[in-house]
Amino acid sequence: MGLKLNDIRKSFGTPPVNVLKGISFEIKDGEFVALTGRSGSGKSTLLYVLSSLDPPTSGSLKVDGREMESLAPSDLHQFRNLHMGFVFQFHYLLPELTCLENILMPARKTGRQVELQKDALKLMRDFEVEHVKDKVPGKISGGERQRVAIARALLLKPKYLFADEPTGNLDSASGEKVMKIFEQVNRKHKTTVIMVTHDMGYANRAKRRIGLKDGAVEFDRKSKDR
Amino acid sequence: MFFLAVRQLLSRPRQTLLALMGITLGTAAFLTISGIMLGFRQLLINQLINSTAHVSISADKPPVTEHSLDGVFFPGALVHWTVPPFAKDESPHLEYPQGWFDLLDKAPEVKAYSPQFTAQVLLARTKLSRPCQLVGVRAAKQALATDILDDMVAGNFMDLDKGGFEVVVGSGLAEKLGIRQGDTVNVTDAKGQAYPAKVAGICQTGVNDVDDSTAYGPLDFVQRVGQAPGEVSQIVVRLYNPDLARQMAAQWSLLTKEKVQSWDEANASFTNVFKIQDLVRFILIFVILVVASFGIYNILNNMVNQKRGEIAILRSMGYEEGDITRLFLLQGVALGALGGLLGMVLGTAFCLYLQTIPITGAAAIIKVSHVLVAWRLPNYIYGFSMAFLSGVLSGYFPARAASRMSPIDILRSEG
Ligand SMILES: Nc1ncnc2c1ncn2[C@@H]1O[C@H](COP(=O)(O)OP(=O)(O)OP(=O)(O)O)[C@@H](O)[C@H]1O
Ligand SMILES: [Mg+2]
Numbered sequence: 283m284g285l286k287l288n289d290i291r292k293s294f295g296t297p298p299v300n301v302l303k304g305i306s307f308e309i310k311d312g313e314f315v316a317l318t319g320r321s322g323s324g325k326s327t328l329l330y331v332l333s334s335l336d337p338p339t340s341g342s343l344k345v346d347g348r349e350m351e352s353l354a355p356s357d358l359h360q361f362r363n364l365h366m367g368f369v370f371q372f373h374y375l376l377p378e379l380t381c382l383e384n385i386l387m388p389a390r391k392t393g394r395q396v397e398l399q400k401d402a403l404k405l406m407r408d409f410e411v412e413h414v415k416d417k418v419p420g421k422i423s424g425g426e427r428q429r430v431a432i433a434r435a436l437l438l439k440p441k442y443l444f445a446d447e448p449t450g451n452l453d454s455a456s457g458e459k460v461m462k463i464f465e466q467v468n469r470k471h472k473t474t475v476i477m478v479t480h481d482m483g484y485a486n487r488a489k490r491r492i493g494l495k496d497g498a499v500e501f502d503r504k505s506k507d508r
Numbered sequence: 509m510f511f512l513a514v515r516q517l518l519s520r521p522r523q524t525l526l527a528l529m530g531i532t533l534g535t536a537a538f539l540t541i542s543g544i545m546l547g548f549r550q551l552l553i554n555q556l557i558n559s560t561a562h563v564s565i566s567a568d569k570p571p572v573t574e575h576s577l578d579g580v581f582f583p584g585a586l587v588h589w590t591v592p593p594f595a596k597d598e599s600p601h602l603e604y605p606q607g608w609f610d611l612l613d614k615a616p617e618v619k620a621y622s623p624q625f626t627a628q629v630l631l632a633r634t635k636l637s638r639p640c641q642l643v644g645v646r647a648a649k650q651a652l653a654t655d656i657l658d659d660m661v662a663g664n665f666m667d668l669d670k671g672g673f674e675v676v677v678g679s680g681l682a683e684k685l686g687i688r689q690g691d692t693v694n695v696t697d698a699k700g701q702a703y704p705a706k707v708a709g710i711c712q713t714g715v716n717d718v719d720d721s722t723a724y725g726p727l728d729f730v731q732r733v734g735q736a737p738g739e740v741s742q743i744v745v746r747l748y749n750p751d752l753a754r755q756m757a758a759q760w761s762l763l764t765k766e767k768v769q770s771w772d773e774a775n776a777s778f779t780n781v782f783k784i785q786d787l788v789r790f791i792l793i794f795v796i797l798v799v800a801s802f803g804i805y806n807i808l809n810n811m812v813n814q815k816r817g818e819i820a821i822l823r824s825m826g827y828e829e830g831d832i833t834r835l836f837l838l839q840g841v842a843l844g845a846l847g848g849l850l851g852m853v854l855g856t857a858f859c860l861y862l863q864t865i866p867i868t869g870a871a872a873i874i875k876v877s878h879v880l881v882a883w884r885l886p887n888y889i890y891g892f893s894m895a896f897l898s899g900v901l902s903g904y905f906p907a908r909a910a911s912r913m914s915p916i917d918i919l920r921s922e923g
Pocket of ligand 1: 323
């Protein structure tokens with residue numbers, strides 16, 4: 283099934299500035315894709331469109347065979363809640379809540395926060411942040427925050443994980459941990475990972491790399507070794 | 509979202525407390541002021557009803573003018589007076605009291621009534637004398653139609669029905685003339701004729717104007733003093749439900765030329781003061797709560813702006829616009845509701861405390877021993893509703909703004 287894009291275009295403002303200029307490709311379930319390109323090439327814009335946060339100006343996006351544009355808003359919200367996880371350059375953790383409560387926020391939407399507490403703790407153990415579960419985000423390190431944010435994105439075992447420069451704010455050791463986590467969920471849970479990154483090292487570890495240039499696909503390669 | 513709303517409020521204890529205090533104090537101030545105002549007002553009204561009765565029917569003859577005599581001396585002719593007549597009836601009395609008695613006996617709304625005849629006299633003991641309204645009553649009827657028995661400070665009001673010429677004197681008047689129960693006083697009529705009377709008791713309505721100038725006597729004696737045997741100058745009526753006074757008065761005045769007045773019409777100046785007091789009271793709470801609302805609005809608005817990123821991530825997790833609206837609206841509502849509740853508690857506590865404060869020295873119009881507080885449910889309902897409403901309103905606008913933010917725009921501007 284996966285994600286299928288057909289001639290996606292996106293423009294902003296009047297007169298319209300074309301940011302995405304006709305993008306078509308398909309991402310199959312279980313892929314690990316790195317989106318690369320220079321600053322301003324449209325990576326974030328494409329990621330938002332892919333994740334149905336932002337509708338395209340024209341073109342079609344099919345997720346699991348369903349045309350996203352035809353979905354009712356409430357179905358779209360539910361779909362995102364259950365099947366999509368997001369990680370951004372900033373962690374956006376809620377400062378009033380403990381890390382554990384933060385991770386459980388997606389479950390709270392459907393009232394399953396108690397039921398999923400064990401899963402949350404397991405994720406924290408896997409990501410080596412169990413020791414901060416009762417701390418508020420303001421009292422832990424940047425790397426720990428980002429891993430808590432990833433745990434939050436993965437709590438409901440989404441089919442798709444969207445990440446926009448998840449290592450952008452991290453030192454190399456923390457960045458490496460994040461990368462390891464992504465590879466692990468991709469391998470173990472067959473989660474489709476789509477990651478925007480500037481870091482060529484990380485990009486090269488992805489199974490597939492899509493390069494953008496001025497709003498169009500410049501290259502689309504699969505790695506040979508993995 | 510309630511969970512998160514509460515946590516967000518608790519994470520800013522100082523701001524929350526400040527906002528809460530505004531609402532609480534506003535509500536408490538309203539309840540306290542209302543309680544005291546209405547407490548004293550109720551006392552005043554009771555005294556007024558007591559002294560004027562629920563409805564009073566009194567003779568009110570217009571002055572005699574040249575037109576009053578049209579057609580009397582020269583029927584059909586146009587009369588020119590060299591000196592036009594102008595005069596007022598000397599002893600105003602009801603035209604046909606028995607008709608009123610029959611009507612009042614039958615009316616189901618009427619609890620009791622008391623016919624009265626009032627004469628202007630001089631009350632004298634030794635060399636001191638004072639002008640006085642001597643109200644002639646049948647004690648048994650007067651006791652049912654007014655609260656006079658509760659107002660007795662000495663003696664027995666019912667003694668007026670014993671058959672002798674006895675009087676019950678207002679406390680202020682008694683004090684000024686040095687009269688005690690059992691004394692004998694001289695009642696002097698307008699023509700200078702003096703009648704000795706025994707003081708059967710002293711009464712105190714609490715309304716100084718009344719207590720300083722009123723005495724009660726048996727109806728037939730007062731009629732004799734006023735040289736108006738058998739006449740009745742007014743009837744005071746007590747209803748089962750005082751709120752019907754105005755309606756009954758209006759109904760009865762259609763039947764007659766006499767003046768029929770409800771207690772609130774008779775004291776229209778007070779009623780007007782009450783209206784102004786109420787207006788001031790409501791404006792006061794309104795202003796306080798508007799200020800408090802602005803405080804909450806400000807806090808929530810700042811919070812919404814600080815939390816743009818978090819709003820975006822919640823949206824990306826599948827939380828909907830409605831959830832975001834609820835998140836901030838709930839905080840306003842929580843502040844309003846909690847502030848309203850605390851305000852009711854604080855206001856009640858304050859009123860309870862005020863009730864214990866004794867008033868020393870004579871109050872201007874009314875004698876009371878303590879600060880009076882009225883406990884009225886509508887005040888509580890109104891106070892709480894206003895607090896709640898200000899919470900809702902001050903939460904609504906930031907909440908709506910937050911829900912309308914596009915998560916994409918936020919992510920783009922922050923990331
Ligand atoms: N709302 C908008 N209105 C106008 N122009 C926009 C808007 N959003 C994005 N753009 C433009 O679209 C282009 C692509 O933006 P985008 O954020 O997708 O780039 P990016 O590849 O993610 O860059 P970076 O690596 O710096 O994050 C930029 O030139 C940007 O100015
Ligand atoms: Mg970007």
